[in-house]
Amino acid sequence: MSAAHRPPDADPSPPTCWALFTGFLWLGMSAFGGALPLARHMVVEKNGWLSSEGFTELLGLCQFLPGGNIINMSVALGMKFRGPRGAFAALMGLIAAPSLIVISLGVVYQRYADDPRIQHLFAGLAAAAAGLLISMAVKIALPLRGNWAGIAVALACFVCIAVLRLPLLPTMLVLTPLSILLTWRRMR
């Protein structure tokens, strides 16, 4: 989909596929531990691709659908401005550098797996990563305060997945409709 085929009433300067690629490439390389604030900065303030409200609304869609929020954001933005080619360009920009970096780290980990110092270093890193995940889980659970039905669903889900080690698909097929039903009764 080239610029020439766009309707004349479209935004005067939608980002090109290349701009989408490089914008998300920068985001992918600079986002450590939570890309959302940086994504808003890149899309709204740095490049002016969306207004702040437009970003929040698009984020709503990205959070509603399965998949990582920033991944979905790259696809939605690319699609919005340049169709499937734009979506592909933005997504590739986002994951290209992180993929190479993470595999390089994997190579180092594997090559020096027998060196006790490297083992100790990675063990400490893994423990810290677990700690980050614990605080993330706590922060996500806090809004459930006072919502007893929600807490019951979250607990049931935790027991099914972490204690009984049941597969995710049947757990979700049973608990999600139940949770939606309880939420519907609560919100009525």
Added chain:
Amino acid sequence: MSAVLISLLVIFTQLSLLAFGGGNTILPEMQRQVVEVHQWMSNADFGALFALSQAAPGPNLMIVTLVGWHVAGWQGALVTSIAKFGPSSLLTAVALGLWERFKDKPWRRVVQAGIFPMTAGLMAASAALITEASVHSWVLGAIAALVALVTSLSRVHPLWMLLVGALIGLTGIGQP
């Protein structure tokens, strides 16, 4: 395509479509599949790969690429990446046109609010299972507890906490 690659494709396609509430909610199922069902790696390896993916920049699910690479090299990394990022991206591209129509519908709010407790439960499960995979000595437990406490109570950048954890680990104190 080998049987391993096909298994990776099937597993990560399913994970892609079940990843409601962001990326980390599917960690328990990913671990169940690659450690318990297929036994492609040990639980400790899975914890280490997760840690590596957190130390790298980018979206928070780069462990997907790393698991694929660990199991089946470059082809594995390519297959898991396509399977994980493809289906949810297609869904996003399609839903973009429909979003205007359903974003203000009451059912949209109910569904989203209804999914939230599941996200909270899955995140707690992720934290519990990754901690189980990564903490096997008192000093590692202390690192995890310290990082959890500091990042819950302050806005310190996560990367600093990973660095602190790695440096404490490097001293070898309390580790076999």
